[in-house]
Amino acid sequence: MKFIVDNWMLILIALSSGGMLAWPLLRGANSGSLTAQGAVQLINRERAVVVDVREPEEFAAGHMTGARNVPLNQLEEKLAAAVKNKTVPLLLVCATGSRAQRAVAVAKKLGYEQAQAVAGGLKSWKEANLPVEKA
Incomplete structure (x- = not known):
């Protein structure tokens, strides 16, 4: 004592x-987000759809291969047109992961229950030496 x-x-x-x-x-940190390697597994195994929530200029400078661009400020209006199937895993990505986390909340509100952010965004994707394409 x-x-x-x-x-x-x-x-x-x-x-x-x-x-x-x-x-x-x-x-429950990282709930709703996954690593770049986890994202690759979802893309390959479950046909996950990648949506980049950065602005068009950022997207054109480089993005994950096969990603669709729907800026965060237009997500509520345009996500349903970009990704019609709400049951497929939805991977949201931005430059560093912060906008993607906000996008997860919007996507889940719209009914995309399997929406997840790629932790670290495009930065962690590039650090893992994964493919990036330019528009």
């Missing part, structure tokens, strides 16, 4: 840092 009283500050720091490390797991 004396140890706890004498070192309460260190114990508090250890508990709070452990809590910060565990928080993403408890919160």
Whole structure:
């Protein structure tokens, strides 16, 4: 007991840092997102559709092979036309993953239950040496 009283500050720091490390797991971080390798598996095994939510200029500069471009600000209006089958896995990608995470929420609201963001976006795709094409 004396140890706890004498070192309460260190114990508090250890508990709070452990809590910060565990928080993403408890919160379910990366729910709705997957790695570049996971995306490749979904594309190959389940015919996942890739939708790039970047602006057309960004998309033209380089995008995942076979991706369709529907900018984030037009997603609600144009996603149904770009991807008619709502049961197929939908992979949303942007430059770094932040816009794609917002796009997942929009897609799920529209009924695409298998919508997922590619974690790290096109950046992680390129870092994994996966194919990129230009428009």
